[in-house]
Amino acid sequence: MKRFVRFACLALVGVVALAGVALAAKDPKDVHVALVVKDLTNRFFVEMKWGGESAGKQHGIRVTVLAPEKYAVDNQIRIMEDLIQKKVDAIVIVPIDGAGIVSGIERANKARIPVFNLNTLATGGEVIGFAGIDHVQLGRIQGQWGVDTLKGKGNLVILEGTTGASSAIERQQGVTETLKKAPGIKVLASTTAKYNRQQAMKVMEDLLTRFPEIDMVLCANDAMALGAKEAIKDARRKMMVVGIDAIPEALEAIQKGEMAGTVDSNGFDQGFVAVDLTAKYLLKDQKPPKDTLVGSGMATVITKENALAFDKSKTEKFKKFGIKVD
Amino acid sequence: MKLWTRGLYRLGAVAVILAAAWILVPRFGTESNLINLLRQAFLLALVATGVSLSMLVAGLDLSIGAVAALSSCLAAALIVQGHVVLGILAGLAVGALGGLLNGAMIAKLKLPFFIMTFSMMFIVRGLALTYTQGTSIHGFPGRFTWLGKSFVGPIPMPVVVGAAALGLLHLVLTKTTFGRITYAVGANAEAARFSGLAADRNIIHVYSLSGLLASLSGLIYIARLNAADADLGMMWPLEGIAVAVIGGIAFSGGEGNILGLVLGGIVMAVVGNCVNLLGLPARFQDFFIGFVIILAVLIDHLTQKRGKVAK
Amino acid sequence: MVRLTAKLRSAFSGPIIICLGMIGVFSLLSENFFSLSNAVNIIRQASVLALVAFGQTFVILLAGIDLSVGAVMGLTSCVTATLMLKAHLAPVLAAAIGVGVAALCGLVNGLVHSFLGLNPFIPTFGMWGMALGAALIITEERVLTGFPATLRVLHDGEFLGLPAPLLLVAAVLLVLHTFLKATPHGIATYAIGGNEGAAHLSGIRVRLHKTLVYAFSGFMAGVAGVLFLARSNAAQAIDTIGYEFDSIAAVVVGGTSLMGGKGGVSQTLIGVTLIATLRNGLNMVGVNLYLQLVFIGVVLILAYVTENQSLFHFLRELKRRLFGAPTSAEEA
Numbered sequence: 001m002k003r004f005v006r007f008a009c010l011a012l013v014g015v016v017a018l019a020g021v022a023l024a025a026k027d028p029k030d031v032h033v034a035l036v037v038k039d040l041t042n043r044f045f046v047e048m049k050w051g052g053e054s055a056g057k058q059h060g061i062r063v064t065v066l067a068p069e070k071y072a073v074d075n076q077i078r079i080m081e082d083l084i085q086k087k088v089d090a091i092v093i094v095p096i097d098g099a100g101i102v103s104g105i106e107r108a109n110k111a112r113i114p115v116f117n118l119n120t121l122a123t124g125g126e127v128i129g130f131a132g133i134d135h136v137q138l139g140r141i142q143g144q145w146g147v148d149t150l151k152g153k154g155n156l157v158i159l160e161g162t163t164g165a166s167s168a169i170e171r172q173q174g175v176t177e178t179l180k181k182a183p184g185i186k187v188l189a190s191t192t193a194k195y196n197r198q199q200a201m202k203v204m205e206d207l208l209t210r211f212p213e214i215d216m217v218l219c220a221n222d223a224m225a226l227g228a229k230e231a232i233k234d235a236r237r238k239m240m241v242v243g244i245d246a247i248p249e250a251l252e253a254i255q256k257g258e259m260a261g262t263v264d265s266n267g268f269d270q271g272f273v274a275v276d277l278t279a280k281y282l283l284k285d286q287k288p289p290k291d292t293l294v295g296s297g298m299a300t301v302i303t304k305e306n307a308l309a310f311d312k313s314k315t316e317k318f319k320k321f322g323i324k325v326d
Numbered sequence: 327m328k329l330w331t332r333g334l335y336r337l338g339a340v341a342v343i344l345a346a347a348w349i350l351v352p353r354f355g356t357e358s359n360l361i362n363l364l365r366q367a368f369l370l371a372l373v374a375t376g377v378s379l380s381m382l383v384a385g386l387d388l389s390i391g392a393v394a395a396l397s398s399c400l401a402a403a404l405i406v407q408g409h410v411v412l413g414i415l416a417g418l419a420v421g422a423l424g425g426l427l428n429g430a431m432i433a434k435l436k437l438p439f440f441i442m443t444f445s446m447m448f449i450v451r452g453l454a455l456t457y458t459q460g461t462s463i464h465g466f467p468g469r470f471t472w473l474g475k476s477f478v479g480p481i482p483m484p485v486v487v488g489a490a491a492l493g494l495l496h497l498v499l500t501k502t503t504f505g506r507i508t509y510a511v512g513a514n515a516e517a518a519r520f521s522g523l524a525a526d527r528n529i530i531h532v533y534s535l536s537g538l539l540a541s542l543s544g545l546i547y548i549a550r551l552n553a554a555d556a557d558l559g560m561m562w563p564l565e566g567i568a569v570a571v572i573g574g575i576a577f578s579g580g581e582g583n584i585l586g587l588v589l590g591g592i593v594m595a596v597v598g599n600c601v602n603l604l605g606l607p608a609r610f611q612d613f614f615i616g617f618v619i620i621l622a623v624l625i626d627h628l629t630q631k632r633g634k635v636a637k
Numbered sequence: 638m639v640r641l642t643a644k645l646r647s648a649f650s651g652p653i654i655i656c657l658g659m660i661g662v663f664s665l666l667s668e669n670f671f672s673l674s675n676a677v678n679i680i681r682q683a684s685v686l687a688l689v690a691f692g693q694t695f696v697i698l699l700a701g702i703d704l705s706v707g708a709v710m711g712l713t714s715c716v717t718a719t720l721m722l723k724a725h726l727a728p729v730l731a732a733a734i735g736v737g738v739a740a741l742c743g744l745v746n747g748l749v750h751s752f753l754g755l756n757p758f759i760p761t762f763g764m765w766g767m768a769l770g771a772a773l774i775i776t777e778e779r780v781l782t783g784f785p786a787t788l789r790v791l792h793d794g795e796f797l798g799l800p801a802p803l804l805l806v807a808a809v810l811l812v813l814h815t816f817l818k819a820t821p822h823g824i825a826t827y828a829i830g831g832n833e834g835a836a837h838l839s840g841i842r843v844r845l846h847k848t849l850v851y852a853f854s855g856f857m858a859g860v861a862g863v864l865f866l867a868r869s870n871a872a873q874a875i876d877t878i879g880y881e882f883d884s885i886a887a888v889v890v891g892g893t894s895l896m897g898g899k900g901g902v903s904q905t906l907i908g909v910t911l912i913a914t915l916r917n918g919l920n921m922v923g924v925n926l927y928l929q930l931v932f933i934g935v936v937l938i939l940a941y942v943t944e945n946q947s948l949f950h951f952l953r954e955l956k957r958r959l960f961g962a963p964t965s966a967e968e969a
Contacts, residue, residue: 074865209359230552
């Protein structure tokens with residue numbers, strides 16, 4: 001009886017595993033590039049995934065996109081190690097932390113797998129190139145629009161991203177840079193809401209209690225902006241809320257007048273450029289430039305005037321590459 | 327009598343904390359802030375009920391966050407299409423079902439609660455993420471967001487719903503046979519069984535209730551946020567344990583009551599609120615919570631019979 | 638012949654069979670899974686968890702639990718990093734102090750539990766909060782980087798062709814296993830877990846022993862924290878949160894009973910190997926990220942069930958509920 005039980009469990013494990021395979025990606029192409037992003041629950045990285053896959057389709061290579069299930073650089077290292085075992089041809093990495101990922105990159109170097117660095121700069125290891133958007137520039141765009149719209153005078157509150165994340169630090173840098181140049185703008189508070197919608201709602205609630213007069217809220221990403229606008233709506237207060245990333249939900253909110261604007265961080269192009277350069281390196285031996293700057297899809301803040309047009313142009317772009325948007 | 331003493335000590339401590347905050351923290355005592363505080367406290371207490379119930383039977387339900395996420399995502403899918411009542415019922419049903427599975431495996435298969443609820447957490451969270459593929463479901467009709475955003479006079483709806491649920495739970499725990507069996511099972515499951523009490527069935531009911539309350543909490547949260555994400559409730563098990571411990575619920579089972587839960591919720595809410603109002607960096611919040619937990623435990627210990635050796 | 642199969646059967650516990658089964662299935666489905674370099678890969682990935690889980694094993698053998706290890710690991714890595722960066726201490730010294738802090742946390746846990754008589758959930762949970770808070774305050778919620786890379790050899794280095802973490806874990810395993818099975822103090826640990834009252838009557842200084850065990854768990858969490866620092870080359874307070882639950886799962890799945898008195902570190906190693914192999918295999922086969930979570934949960938339950946033979950009860954209960962009349966007498 002005992003032996004039967006053990007075999008039964010073995011069989012069960014086997015069935016479970018086979019079921020997993022049936023759902024796993026299967027694609028018999030020769031060249032395999034893996035794109036490792038920070039977090040696939042974030043629309044920004046989903047668009048980056050689409051960009052990478054589109055570039056892959058253009059070159060006819062196989063592209064797999066992975067992200068850790070826990071938002072920690074240690075898990076990204078584990079993914080890289082497993083990719084090395086899978087003998088992928090190249091890895092495009094968006095590090096959760098630039099210094100933390102170094103041991104993963106070095107391991108790939110040892111295994112002679114080329115690594116392309118995307119979006120967040122890694123501080124060590126050998127990479128064949130870097131591409132990214134300038135987060136500081138995104139912050140500047142947002143900050144400058146705030147100053148211009150308030151005509152140089154007003155009360156501002158800033159919701160920052162996860163403390164210590166390079167994108168958060170750089171976006172904050174860009175915002176404070178531009179705000180400093182406008183002496184009439186007063187920053188009442190600058191605090192973190194960890195890039196999280198629920199956290200932003202809670203923090204905004206308390207900020208509304210602290211400050212009876214707020215003119216504008218600058219958020220380092222759209223998720224926080226959406227949380228903040230909900231708190232503002234509930235408190236029946238009125239102020240302008242600006243985010244970054246231009247996710248569809250934010251564009252909708254802008255058109256409805258619940259958000260004032262957002263900045264496009266162009267995840268799609270970043271993913272596309274990175275995989276494109278990597279593919280060219282693998283297939284045609286073309287060494288990528290050391291630094292490639294990917295521009296924002298729109299060099300200004302997207303507001304009610306152009307939100308619909310922007311959304312449409314994006315959907316058109318996705319359709320061109322055969323991507324179905326919900 | 328002993329229970330009352332501990333309750334009074336807690337009440338006293340909470341009153342002191344509130345008074346200190348009133349005096350020291352600017353704008354703490356404003357009407358809008360107190361209403362926010364009340365809402366937050368009851369939300370936290372509601373989240374903690376599932377954990378507390380399972381703690382009463384000397385267990386622990388680690389899956390509450392994941393269950394809330396799955397049930398609210400499934401409910402949200404129906405609600406955005408206009409089926410509000412159906413969505414709510416579906417969400418609650420999923421929660422109760424998840425809890426039922428937990429309870430059955432724990433009671434009947436003698437799976438340790440840790441392994442069962444821990445694995446359940448993975449499974450359910452994975453299902454929620456697979457279902458939404460990381461996207462958020464947003465844009466609920468007013469007929470639903472009413473649950474999170476409306477007011478009864480000056481009192482926010484979440485407080486009304488939370489108070490009703492907690493009040494009902496309190497009655498059930500103190501006045502019904504089910505409640506008495508729950509405390510008995512928690513104090514000593516084997517003894518309960520030998521005296522003929524249907525301990526296994528009780529455990530199943532407790533965990534089912536835990537799942538149901540988790541999904542109720544989830545529904546209120548998404549009504550407030552006006553969006554459902556699969557990463558809802560990531561910190562709920564730990565937050566819930568904190569509220570329960572501060573509120574006097576014992577890990578060893580058989581001790582604690584609903585009033586303690588509410589007080590625990592108030593304390594947690596006050597700490598978070600003060601940290602924000604004072605403009606302190608978020609990291610101080612964790613430290614204060616740890617400190618308050620130790621304080622609460624000390625209070626319990628000082629009012630306890632000496633020499634009680636825990637498991 | 639019967640005796641031989643019986644011996645074989647008892648040597649191969651449920652989790653081992655599941656592990657072997659998984660290895661078989663993954664090897665079939667992924668061409669690169671079954672290789673020496675992947676095995677080394679898995680060992681490296683499992684080493685941090687193994688160290689924490691060894692400490693947790695001791696605590697669970699006492700019928701206790703240590704919820705603080707994840708946060709204590711993080712505290713150690715943050716303290717070590719801070720000492721290297723701000724106080725410019727030599728890496729080895731900084732690491733030693735970091736581990737010392739961890740042991741101190743464990744000691745506090747042990748004292749509160751043994752001498753104040755509180756359920757171990759409570760002090761270790763409170764310690765979780767305070768260690769996390771302390772780590773966040775020390776690092777000001779930032780990620781610490783830029784310290785000397787000396788410690789990285791612990792994770793990336795190789796001696797005699799074998800990866801350093803493997804040697805570390807093997808050495809620790811050997812020492813601890815011998816300690817538990819062959820020394821009076823080790824056996825006393827089992828005795829306390831099995832029946833605390835009886836252990837006390839037989840002259841074991843129970844409270845002292847329990848305190849030291851919790852201090853040891855803290856110590857192991859500290860060592861794991863240093864290895865984690867070596868692996869990620871960066872210190873952030875929240876990175877190690879989650880290891881407390883993983884370590885408990887590894888211990889329980891491996892075969893050590895939560896009631897205490899049964900199990901050991903070699904069983905825990907099996908539990909750790911099972912979890913690490915599962916994670917690696919799912920990645921190698923390319924299972925959807927979110928679906929991986931579901932698989933992990935299911936396998937954990939299966940592993941526990943087969944370890945304890947309660948599948949029997951399940952089959953019997955199932956049969957009884959489907960076909961027979963329910964009885965009021967529950968089975969122990």
